[in-house]
Amino acid sequence: MIHLIKALLDQSRRVSIASAFSTPAITNVLLSDLTRLTERGGVPRILLSTMGNLKRPKHLEQITRFVPGARVRIFHPEGVPLEETPPHFHAKAYLFERGPAQGSLIIGSSNFT
Numbered sequence: 001m002i003h004l005i006k007a008l009l010d011q012s013r014r015v016s017i018a019s020a021f022s023t024p025a026i027t028n029v030l031l032s033d034l035t036r037l038t039e040r041g042g043v044p045r046i047l048l049s050t051m052g053n054l055k056r057p058k059h060l061e062q063i064t065r066f067v068p069g070a071r072v073r074i075f076h077p078e079g080v081p082l083e084e085t086p087p088h089f090h091a092k093a094y095l096f097e098r099g100p101a102q103g104s105l106i107i108g109s110s111n112f113t
Helices: 002-011 024-039 057-066
Strands: 014-019 043-049 071-075 092-099 102-107
Touching (some): 002 102, 024 043
Parallel strands (some): 014 043
Antiparallel strands (some): 092 102
16 A cells, blocks of 8 residues: 555645554655655645554654654544543545545555554
């Protein structure tokens, strides 16, 4: 699936990813592809969760540090302390927008890991 994601990143002007988890390994694998996207004026938007009480904020920092312009957001419901397990957010969706009314959507079981 990584080859498909890389190909779609090269064709897209914007990508939106919703995933429960992320690791530095995926950022390393996709770094040049995500950088090329931002150099073309594209915007990577990534929504992750604190499900499982995410203990490694550095995993999230790596995306914003090495991919300028990336928008990373964390899903954690208001009113739920960070040390408590939030309701499940276990999305795995990848939306690639190429142009007006043109794009691709992948929904599957692969996290952004």
